Amino acid sequence: MCLPPLIGRDTQRRQIRTATTPGTLLLLSGPAGTGKTRLVQELHQAEHGTVLTGHCPPHTEPAPYAPLIEALHHATIPTDLTPLCGALSDLMPEHAPHLPPPPSQTAHHHIHRAFTELLHALGPTLLVLEDVQWIDPHTRDLLHHLTPQLPPTLSLTLTYRPEELPSAFPVAALATRIPPTATHHHITLDHLSPEHVHTLARHHLGPHITHQDTHHLHTWTGGHPLSVVQTLHHLAHHPTDPLIGPTPPVPAPLRDWILTRLHRLHPDTRR
Numbered sequence: 001m002c003l004p005p006l007i008g009r010d011t012q013r014r015q016i017r018t019a020t021t022p023g024t025l026l027l028l029s030g031p032a033g034t035g036k037t038r039l040v041q042e043l044h045q046a047e048h049g050t051v052l053t054g055h056c057p058p059h060t061e062p063a064p065y066a067p068l069i070e071a072l073h074h075a076t077i078p079t080d081l082t083p084l085c086g087a088l089s090d091l092m093p094e095h096a097p098h099l100p101p102p103p104s105q106t107a108h109h110h111i112h113r114a115f116t117e118l119l120h121a122l123g124p125t126l127l128v129l130e131d132v133q134w135i136d137p138h139t140r141d142l143l144h145h146l147t148p149q150l151p152p153t154l155s156l157t158l159t160y161r162p163e164e165l166p167s168a169f170p171v172a173a174l175a176t177r178i179p180p181t182a183t184h185h186h187i188t189l190d191h192l193s194p195e196h197v198h199t200l201a202r203h204h205l206g207p208h209i210t211h212q213d214t215h216h217l218h219t220w221t222g223g224h225p226l227s228v229v230q231t232l233h234h235l236a237h238h239p240t241d242p243l244i245g246p247t248p249p250v251p252a253p254l255r256d257w258i259l260t261r262l263h264r265l266h267p268d269t270r271r
Contacts, residue, residue, distance in 0.1 A: 005203055008196030009039060012187050016042050019155050020049065022124055023182040025147065026157040027171060030189030032261060033226030036159040039189070040128055043157065049124035050075070055131055058264065062136030065091055067129045068115060078121040087114040108138070112145040120151035128157045132171060133164040140169050147177040191223035204232035205243060213244040220248050230254040 006013060016039055019026040028036050044051050054071030057063070069092055077098040086100035087110040096102075103110070119127065129139070143158075150156065160171055175184040192200070198214040221227035234251035235243060250258075 005200070006035075006038060006042070007200050007203075008192045009035065009189070012039055012189065013042055015185060015187050016040070016157075018183075018185055019043060019126060019157050021183070022049075022155060023150060023152045024155045025150065025175060025178050025182060025184040026155070027175065027184070027186045028157060028159045028189070029162050029171075029186070031163055032161050033224055033257070034189040034191065035225045036189060037130060038225075039187075040130070040157065040159060043126055043128060049126055049155070050122070051126045051128065053128040053130065056129065056134040056136070056139070058131070058134045062134070064136055064138035065111075065115075065142065066136060067132075067139055068142070071127060071129070072118070075122060077118070081121060082117065084110065085114045085118055087111050088118065108141065109145075111138075112142050115142055116146055116149060116151070119146070119154050122153070124153050126155045126157065128159070130159045132158045132160045132169070133162075133166070135169060143174060144177070147174045148179060150178050150182045152181065192218075192225055192228060193223065194218045197221075197223055197228055200228055201232060201244070204229075204236050209244070213242075216244045216246050217248060220246070226257070227254060230257075 016026065016028070018024060020043070028039065030036050040053070052071040052075055054067030054069070056067045063069075072092060073094065075095075077095050079098070081100060083100045083103070086102045087106045089096040089099045089102040090106075091111070092099070119125065129135075135143075147156070158171060158174075165171060172186065175186070178184055194211075194214055197218045198209065198211060201209045201214055201217060217228065217231065221231060230251045230253055231248050234249060238249075240249070
């Protein structure tokens with residue numbers, strides 16, 4: 001996969017590498033389209049441990065534990081788990097042959113303890129849960145159970161959009177629940193400066209890009225990273241004259257992304 005260059009995120013790139021340290025909680029926040037997922041890709045370049053990533057789907061009826069089940073889908077299940085982990089068999093049927101037999105009855109606290117034991121048994125692991133503003137209640141409760149006893153071999157990274165975070169789940173408060181031996185970091189992403197937009201424009205369109213071109217692009221997009229990258233990608237394949245005018249075109253992928261976000265708003269807000 002060809003990723004866009006990570007421009008204007010040098011400080012955050014250095015900070016996010018600390019998430020490879022076992023026993024770390026990393027909170028990565030920023031408005032939609034500011035590059036949280038792109039920055040998380042840096043975790044896959046970690047030298048040690050396994051990176052497991054799950055996403056909270058924006059469903060009206062959220063599936064219980066969906067991001068954690070997705071993250072564990074390709075995990076190698078240890079063979080020395082206690083019978084407690086049999087509580088996960090129905091949630092992860094693909095792993096059932098490697099899990100203890102399921103119990104006759106399973107309560108929520110059994111599942112929470114089972115997930116915690118499994119994450120501990122995996123060894124050095126980076127667990128990334130993306131878009132936790134859409135977290136389901138079961139996973140939310142699991143995080144409340146997990147963070148006070150964060151396994152020393154686990155690094156937990158949560159990404160979220162603060163403007164869409166429900167009041168019932170103040171994510172930053174999780175940092176107050178981690179054990180004394182654990183550490184936490186909070187990284188916030190914002191829009192790009194004109195200088196960073198200029199660097200991106202030269203990367204996509206060539207060294208002939210002027211600061212006037214950059215001014216038009218930054219004014220039009222507000223330095224919003226996704227809008228900048230999508231517009232530059234479009235202009236690279238569909239050049240115009242002038243190349244970057246006062247009102248650059250809105251590429252179809254960007255237009256549809258904006259419409260999708262508008263569709264999720266309450267009708268009164270849309271009006």
